[in-house]
Amino acid sequence: xxxxxxxxxxxxxxxxxxxxIKCTYSDSASNYFPWYKQELGKRPQLIIDIRSxxxxxxxxxxxxxxxxxxxxxxxxxxxxQPEDSAVYFCAAGDSGAGSYQLTFGKGTKxxxxx
Amino acid sequence: xxxxxxxxxxxxxxxxxxxxxxxxxDMNHNSMYWYRQDxxxxxxxxxxxxxxxxTDKGEVPNGYNVSRLNKREFSLRLESAAPSQTSxxxxxxxxxxxxxxxxxxxxxxxxx
Numbered sequence: 117x118x119x120x121x122x123x124x125x126x127x128x129x130x131x132x133x134x135x136x137i138k139c140t141y142s143d144s145a146s147n148y149f150p151w152y153k154q155e156l157g158k159r160p161q162l163i164i165d166i167r168s169x170x171x172x173x174x175x176x177x178x179x180x181x182x183x184x185x186x187x188x189x190x191x192x193x194x195x196x197q198p199e200d201s202a203v204y205f206c207a208a209g210d211s212g213a214g215s216y217q218l219t220f221g222k223g224t225k226x227x228x229x230x
Numbered sequence: 231x232x233x234x235x236x237x238x239x240x241x242x243x244x245x246x247x248x249x250x251x252x253x254x255x256d257m258n259h260n261s262m263y264w265y266r267q268d269x270x271x272x273x274x275x276x277x278x279x280x281x282x283x284x285t286d287k288g289e290v291p292n293g294y295n296v297s298r299l300n301k302r303e304f305s306l307r308l309e310s311a312a313p314s315q316t317s318x319x320x321x322x323x324x325x326x327x328x329x330x331x332x333x334x335x336x337x338x339x340x341x342x
Contacts (some may be wrong), residue, residue, distance in 0.1 A: 117289070158335075159334060159336055162331075165329065216328075218275075218329075219289075220274070221272055222272040223270075223272050
């Protein structure tokens, strides 16, 4: 099955700096790569996603890049703010057999220091 | 639109007791999922239902059963709870031909 590795497990940045979180996946059949943000005690919420036919996608201060050859993808947050502090999860998805299953990484706890 | 709802929010069980976690969605989604979240482990898929009438095992199905009662509802049953099942359980749903999964608020379960 799919295996998703996520690094780092914790990340502290000064407010205004950039944060980068990296993930690798093992199954070349995976074709969908979402990022979820989870605040303490809350549910995971999708913040950005990318399909395998796209190399980069941006939404305001957030961007995701995908390298299919190397099987890795990254989340970039620029001009970080204290409200960006949360746990971020990457995932890899496969539409095979119609299941659209997601395999999640173990998460990165991002702390933005004011 | 309530989205995905879960009951109960919190539950404490003794080892060996049974219980059912309930999940419902009002978005007319076809697929539904149950995950467990443990510290440092991310979200792991327990069972899923690609469509009404079907269920399949995920990564960690042992000790659990599921029922897709109808298109709206997907329940998770623990027949004989064990301390290793102490976790936060999330239900999610997804509409046809879309990848995006919408999560419920979670159920925090403690087994003593």
